[in-house]
Amino acid sequence: MPEATETAAPAAALSPRERLVFPLDVPDLDSALSCASLLGGTVGWFKIGLELFTALGPDSVARVRDAAPDCGIFLDLKLHDIPATVAGAMRQASRLGAGLVTVHAQGGSEMLRAAAGAAGDDTRVLAVTVLTSLNPAAMSELAPWFREPGELAVKLARRAMDAACHGLVCSPQEVPRLRRLHGHDPLLVVPGVRPQWARVDNDDQVRTGTPAQAIADGADLLVVGRPIRDAPDPPAAAARLCEEIAEALDSSPPRRGPRGWPPPDMAGTTPPGPDPGTWPGQRLPARTRAGMTGPPPPGPDPGGHDRSPVSRPGPRHMAETTPPGPDPGGHDRTPASRSGPSRT
Numbered sequence: 295m296p297e298a299t300e301t302a303a304p305a306a307a308l309s310p311r312e313r314l315v316f317p318l319d320v321p322d323l324d325s326a327l328s329c330a331s332l333l334g335g336t337v338g339w340f341k342i343g344l345e346l347f348t349a350l351g352p353d354s355v356a357r358v359r360d361a362a363p364d365c366g367i368f369l370d371l372k373l374h375d376i377p378a379t380v381a382g383a384m385r386q387a388s389r390l391g392a393g394l395v396t397v398h399a400q401g402g403s404e405m406l407r408a409a410a411g412a413a414g415d416d417t418r419v420l421a422v423t424v425l426t427s428l429n430p431a432a433m434s435e436l437a438p439w440f441r442e443p444g445e446l447a448v449k450l451a452r453r454a455m456d457a458a459c460h461g462l463v464c465s466p467q468e469v470p471r472l473r474r475l476h477g478h479d480p481l482l483v484v485p486g487v488r489p490q491w492a493r494v495d496n497d498d499q500v501r502t503g504t505p506a507q508a509i510a511d512g513a514d515l516l517v518v519g520r521p522i523r524d525a526p527d528p529p530a531a532a533a534r535l536c537e538e539i540a541e542a543l544d545s546s547p548p549r550r551g552p553r554g555w556p557p558p559d560m561a562g563t564t565p566p567g568p569d570p571g572t573w574p575g576q577r578l579p580a581r582t583r584a585g586m587t588g589p590p591p592p593g594p595d596p597g598g599h600d601r602s603p604v605s606r607p608g609p610r611h612m613a614e615t616t617p618p619g620p621d622p623g624g625h626d627r628t629p630a631s632r633s634g635p636s637r638t
């Protein structure tokens with residue numbers, strides 16, 4: 295398969311915070327809202343997945359957005375049905391205001407095309423290639439004619455991009471290959487991210503990688519759940535991830551952003567509120583809560599980007615304050631020039 299060549303595209307313009315997605319893998323509204331309040335200033339997106347959506351339905355989207363108006367909503371429904379049904383579900387997801395919505399790439403080209411066609415202007419359709427929980431043995435039960443999960447992921451990714459999907463969900467291990475094949479075009483969203491310092495009990499993720507490696511290889515957004523959720527201090531863990539993302543961006547060669555970017559409007563303009571509350575089932579030390587909303591550390595940022603995610607204005611806010619400018623052809627590394635997500 296020929297490798298992609300670089301073509302004109304908008305700059306990535308993604309701050310470390312905008313690259314971090316936290317999945318709200320919790321069973322009830324109170325837990326979801328606690329997480330959203332506590333992490334809203336540190337992560338860029340909240341992912342509402344099957345557990346929360348099944349429990350609360352569409353209301354979950356509105357409630358999370360109200361709790362974290364500065365963040366985008368990623369509706370991870372992993373739609374997989376006949377084209378007409380998926381198109382209908384995608385239309386509804388768009389109406390709810392979800393900026394990112396997933397479908398299964400294994401649903402076939404017609405289904406993928408129907409999904410991409412039904413999404414509104416502010417919704418990006420992500421095709422899930424091969425779940426990061428599948429190891430080669432599990433995959434050989436499903437598709438023995440593929441030698442390893444990456445091979446199937448490549449095939450499904452091609453199908454999804456040909457069907458006009460905006461991006462792909464893939465394991466960290468497949469990022470280099472997909473970037474090489476598709477250039478900057480797809481928005482690559484990567485779960486199975488495991489920082490070296492994270493401890494995840496009974497981990498079901500198999501095809502994993504570190505945040506630094508995923509970013510260096512060309513990932514756009516990282517989905518990080520349990521390493522944050524199960525950390526002794528979740529906001530600090532999220533902030534540490536932003537640091538690692540920032541460092542990886544600094545040491546990677548500049549790369550153009552995906553064609554599907556800027557992403558959808560992330561509703562709201564309000565910075566995170568003053569009381570982030572507590573983590574579900576956990577009372578954090580006062581020092582931590584203050585740290586979430588306190589002023590950024592004094593002094594200039596030697597790295598050229600805002601290293602204090604808690605102080606960073608949100609995506610919509612950034613879109614309003616960023617002057618238009620030429621594509622620098624790489625990561626936007628300076629807060630002043632960061633053009634946050636806005637309507638395309």
Ligand code: C5P
Binds near residue numbers: 341370425426486519
């Ligand atoms: O970091 P952690 O393993 O806790 O992240 C789990 C999240 O990643 C879940 O919300 C799950 O739905 C999501 N995920 C995904 N695609 C995969 C694997 C996991 O969106 N291929």
